[in-house]
Amino acid sequence: MERVSNPPLDEQRNKQQNRKIDELRKFYAIIHIIKPNKTEDNKMNALQNKEAKYSMLKDYPDVLSFEQMCRILRICPKTGYKLLQNETINNIKIGKAYRIPKLNMIAYLMNGNQ
Numbered sequence: 001m002e003r004v005s006n007p008p009l010d011e012q013r014n015k016q017q018n019r020k021i022d023e024l025r026k027f028y029a030i031i032h033i034i035k036p037n038k039t040e041d042n043k044m045n046a047l048q049n050k051e052a053k054y055s056m057l058k059d060y061p062d063v064l065s066f067e068q069m070c071r072i073l074r075i076c077p078k079t080g081y082k083l084l085q086n087e088t089i090n091n092i093k094i095g096k097a098y099r100i101p102k103l104n105m106i107a108y109l110m111n112g113n114q
Helices: 007-034 038-055 066-073 077-085 102-111
Strands: 063-065 092-094 097-101
Touching: 063 066, 063 102, 066 077, 066 097, 097 102
Parallel strands: none
Antiparallel strands: 063 097, 092 097
16 A cells, blocks of 8 residues: 655644754754854954953053052952962062052953962
8 A cells, every 4th residue: 555645744744843953953053152162262262362461451551550450450458468469460569569560460350360
């Protein structure tokens, strides 16, 4: 016996399969947005870091004073001294004054407490 296909049922099955495929594509697209490939992520991070170095703190001099550092981080002086004394932020001490190179400040802002 030869199977005779019913065109309306076949079309309905195809539509259902196409819907499932579309749903899966949307799902995988969302996953890709949430968790991109590591190579793409590394390229994006490198580009962001490069742009950040040029645009971040552009209104400040190349070497920051202690007061400028506290103003940028919006912290009190006591917390600022702790960051400098623990060498969380790399700095230079000239006499009694702390000087913080802008690149060290950017590195701290980009990496946080790592």
